[in-house]
Structure formats: structure tokens, C-alpha cells
Amino acid sequence: MESKKPVDRRMQIIEAAGKSFAMFGYKATTMELVSKIAGVGKGTIYTFFATKEDLFGEIIRQLAGELRSLAERMIDRERNFFANLAAVLHELLLFREKHELMVKLSQEIRDIGTPMAKDGIAKLEQAIQGFIQHEVELAVKKGELRDSVDPALTAFIMLKLYVAIGVEWSKSHPLTREEIADYFTNLLSSGVAAR
Amino acid sequence: MESKKPVDRRMQIIEAAGKSFAMFGYKATTMELVSKIAGVGKGTIYTFFATKEDLFGEIIRQLAGELRSLAERMIDRERNFFANLAAVLHELLLFREKHELMVKLSQEIRDIGTPMAKDGIAKLEQAIQGFIQHEVELAVKKGELRDSVDPALTAFIMLKLYVAIGVEWSKSHPLTREEIADYFTNLLSSGVAAR
DNA sequence: CAATTGACCGGATTGTAATTATGGTCATTT
DNA sequence: AAATGACCATAATTACAATCCGGTCAATTG
Incomplete structure (x- = not known):
């Protein structure tokens, strides 16, 4: 059970990023947009991924x-x-x-x-x-x-x-x-x- | 004997264009530059080639x-x-x-x-x-x-x-x-x- | 106090208006 | 008749202000 809140957040972000990259491509996907889709604050993304490149990776x-x-x-x-x-x-x-x-x-x-x-x-x-x-x-x-x-x-x-x-x-x-x-x-x- | 002056001009132009395209590429080769290298007036090129694309062709x-x-x-x-x-x-x-x-x-x-x-x-x-x-x-x-x-x-x-x-x-x-x-x-x- | 947030920062990007460069024409010259 | 280069319209480039965006971090939340 290493899951709970943090993993949930991480998942939300990955799913949101997947959708955004697929819809708008790499360049047109902004961290703010991902945060909006995921329903989290922009800063939260940086708790799990150091950079946009990391998230894309x-x-x-x-x-x-x-x-x-x-x-x-x-x-x-x-x-x-x-x-x-x-x-x-x-x-x-x-x-x-x-x-x-x-x-x-x-x-x-x-x-x-x-x-x-x-x-x-x-x-x-x-x-x-x-x-x-x-x-x-x-x-x-x-x-x-x-x-x-x-x-x-x-x-x-x-x-x-x-x-x-x-x-x-x-x-x-x-x-x-x-x-x-x-x-x-x-x-x-x-x-x-x-x- | 279909050669003489016109063919000479044509050759000059083709040689000049060859050098210029090789040195500067397609885009950076201007018709004026080709005419300078060939030592002819710009208009003369158009006696032999309808367009820059033609010359390149x-x-x-x-x-x-x-x-x-x-x-x-x-x-x-x-x-x-x-x-x-x-x-x-x-x-x-x-x-x-x-x-x-x-x-x-x-x-x-x-x-x-x-x-x-x-x-x-x-x-x-x-x-x-x-x-x-x-x-x-x-x-x-x-x-x-x-x-x-x-x-x-x-x-x-x-x-x-x-x-x-x-x-x-x-x-x-x-x-x-x-x-x-x-x-x-x-x-x-x-x-x-x-x- | 650990997790979360969004205002904020500086560098990158973009829109755009002014400027310049260029392909092609043609009246004039040779 | 052949050759030329000044000239034209448009395309490309530049300059720069306005905007955007990745990433940070002090403030907030629960």
C-alpha cells in the first residue's frame, strides 16, 4: 500500500498530461494547462516531476x-x-x-x-x-x-x-x-x- | 554550329549558377549574384531561363x-x-x-x-x-x-x-x-x- | 508540519509594423 | 537583335513591444 493521496495526485497529473500532449502536442501543452486539466495547482506538478521534459518522458x-x-x-x-x-x-x-x-x-x-x-x-x-x-x-x-x-x-x-x-x-x-x-x-x- | 555567342552566355550563366548554388544554397543564391558571377546583366539570365526555378532545374x-x-x-x-x-x-x-x-x-x-x-x-x-x-x-x-x-x-x-x-x-x-x-x-x- | 498553491520572475516567443532584399519586367542602350 | 540595370510589387527580414510560459517559493491549508 504505497498508494493513497500522493499516488492519486501523480496519476491525475499523468492522465492530464497524456490528454494534453495528445491533443495539443508537446509545445502547445503548458504546465498550467496540465494543472488545470488535472485539477491541481501548478506547483504540485513539480512535486512529482522536475521539469516538463520529465513529465513528457x-x-x-x-x-x-x-x-x-x-x-x-x-x-x-x-x-x-x-x-x-x-x-x-x-x-x-x-x-x-x-x-x-x-x-x-x-x-x-x-x-x-x-x-x-x-x-x-x-x-x-x-x-x-x-x-x-x-x-x-x-x-x-x-x-x-x-x-x-x-x-x-x-x-x-x-x-x-x-x-x-x-x-x-x-x-x-x-x-x-x-x-x-x-x-x-x-x-x-x-x-x-x-x- | 549552333554555338557562338548565345551558347557562351548560357554556359557562363550555368557555371555561375552552379557555383553559387553550391556555395550559398538555393535560397541565398540571388539572380543578381548569379549575374555578377557570370559577368552578365541580370536580364540576360532571363533570355535563357524563365525563372530561378528553371535555372536551378x-x-x-x-x-x-x-x-x-x-x-x-x-x-x-x-x-x-x-x-x-x-x-x-x-x-x-x-x-x-x-x-x-x-x-x-x-x-x-x-x-x-x-x-x-x-x-x-x-x-x-x-x-x-x-x-x-x-x-x-x-x-x-x-x-x-x-x-x-x-x-x-x-x-x-x-x-x-x-x-x-x-x-x-x-x-x-x-x-x-x-x-x-x-x-x-x-x-x-x-x-x-x-x- | 507536510502538502499544496498561484503570484511572480526572467527569459523565450510571438505579433506586427517598418524596412530591406529579391524575382522578374521592360524601356533604353549598345 | 542582344544585353542591360533601374524599377516594381511582393516576399523576407528586422526591430521591438506585448505576451506567454517554465520554474520558484513565500504564503496558505488542512
Whole structure:
């Protein structure tokens, strides 16, 4: 029971901050606004978070957690590595397009390049990459992937590749989810050289 | 003999513009400055180019030509497709880092996001991608690559992937040219699935 | 007395009006 | 006929006052 009043306050603040960052982005969220939404005095926020960046960091940390657990839920140990990978990456793309905070931060980066917003998105991508890296390591152990691969680089590549196909390429050449997954899986698993 | 005075003027202007765009970027290059460097009156530029964008377009077109011929020279028909591809992409990365105009435009995009600079770089990348696509088509015909690949998408992917490894990943994990080429070739030719 | 608050501070940001710089034109010159 | 640069309208920059906001802390509360 380490909870009671202080934890309640902390929660109120985190929830208020989450809403505000999602609605207005990093820059347009003021500490005063957060305090109003949370129904606490501005000074109270500083009892729990040293700076606005800290508060934002906590929100990002929670979102990264959500992201990881979402990815976790997409994994079906009955399926092979590539099927799981495509499913996870697809889900992450959807999340990116649907989750208000991610949408807002991406927009803010495009429009005004807020460094903290970049930082936040980078942390989220890092979380995803870390998750994939872990899966790659498992797949190597299980013998599904060659043990010559560098898990970190491979995870990095997989994420880049999926985003490149699923977002950038799809802009000019619409592809269905299946087409993306097929192309992606095929390229990664066996390459393009003639057999 | 369609050359004489007019062509000479045109050349003077193009050379001056090339220098100015490379030294000051798109935005900070003024038509007056170009005319001064070229040693002609400002109005004369408009005899040959309708707008500043046109003039810039011509400079980019020439650079794209240089880029293509550089790529062409890297191709050795004795070597296999992947060796040539890695050589070409490596050379293009060097070019990107060394050619003043490309460096300046990239910096301008980072710093102030000049749309015309973005446009110029995009055209250059398009030229590169087109070149690779052509090589992919040849390789498919020669039976070096599977004929199930989509040449345009494959060229797009190859460029993305090489830049991702050679620029982004190398920032945090320095790799030699050979390591990049090896990883890249290996991944593209045969994938990462256990054999 | 520990927790909470909001008035307050100084530096950053923004609105805006005046000034300057620049792309493009065209009457004049060569 | 080709070339030029003064000129124009608008875009970009500057200067600066007004406003905003992150963070502090003395006063207040329960």
C-alpha cells in the first residue's frame, strides 16, 4: 500500500498530461494547462516531476510500455518468425496512425520540428526496435534465422524496410497488407537472387 | 554550329549558377549574384531561363547526368549484379558527401527546409533509383535475379537499405565499406532465414 | 508540519509594423 | 537583335513591444 493521496495526485497529473500532449502536442501543452486539466495547482506538478521534459518522458515511457505489450500480444508461438514479424510490424504501423499522441507528435515534427517530439518518437521507435531485436535473438536460438546475423542491425533493417514499403512506397503504389507482408517476408527470408 | 555567342552566355550563366548554388544554397543564391558571377546583366539570365526555378532545374539536370555517368563507370559487366550494385551505391554515398552542391542542399533542407532544395535532392535520388531499376531489369533478364521481383520496388528498397545501413546505422556503429557491402549483398541475395 | 498553491520572475516567443532584399519586367542602350 | 540595370510589387527580414510560459517559493491549508 504505497498508494493513497500522493499516488492519486501523480496519476491525475499523468492522465492530464497524456490528454494534453495528445491533443495539443508537446509545445502547445503548458504546465498550467496540465494543472488545470488535472485539477491541481501548478506547483504540485513539480512535486512529482522536475521539469516538463520529465513529465513528457513519463508519458512516453508509458506509451512505450503499451507498445511493447501490444507487440507481445501479436506474437503467436505456433507461427514462424516471419509471420509474427509481419503481424507485429503491421500492428505498429496501425498504432502509429491511430494513436492520437503519436499522430500529434509526428505532425508536430513535420510542422515545426520540436526537438522533444523527435526525441519522444525516437524513444518509441527504439522500444520497437528493441522488441524486434529480442525476437530476432529468439529466432536465431530456435534455428529459424542464421546465427551469422547481427540481431541489432537486423532488427534495425527490418523496421526500416517495413516502414519504407508500408509507408513511403505505399504512398505512390498502394499495396494491401498482404502484399506488403508477402514482399517483406519473401525478401527477408530468401532474398532476390535467382535460386 | 549552333554555338557562338548565345551558347557562351548560357554556359557562363550555368557555371555561375552552379557555383553559387553550391556555395550559398538555393535560397541565398540571388539572380543578381548569379549575374555578377557570370559577368552578365541580370536580364540576360532571363533570355535563357524563365525563372530561378528553371535555372536551378538545369543545374540539377546536369548533376543528375554526372551522377548517372559516374554510376555507369562503376559497372563492370564481368562482375555479378550484387558486386556492381554495392560499388555503385558506395560511390553514390561518397558523391553525396563530397559534392558541394549536394552537401549544401542537404544542409539547407535540414536547417530551413527549402522546398526547392528538397525537390532538387528528390530529383537526384530519382535519377539514382532509375539507374538501379534499369540494372535490376537487366539482371532479371540475365537470370541473376528472380523474375518475380518488381524492379521499381526492388530498386527503391535497395537504395533505402543501403542508405539506412551506410548512413544511419553507421552513425552509431561504424562499419567499413566492405562490411556494409557484405551485409547488404548477403541480405539481399539470400535473406536471413536459416538455410 | 507536510502538502499544496498561484503570484511572480526572467527569459523565450510571438505579433506586427517598418524596412530591406529579391524575382522578374521592360524601356533604353549598345 | 542582344544585353542591360533601374524599377516594381511582393516576399523576407528586422526591430521591438506585448505576451506567454517554465520554474520558484513565500504564503496558505488542512
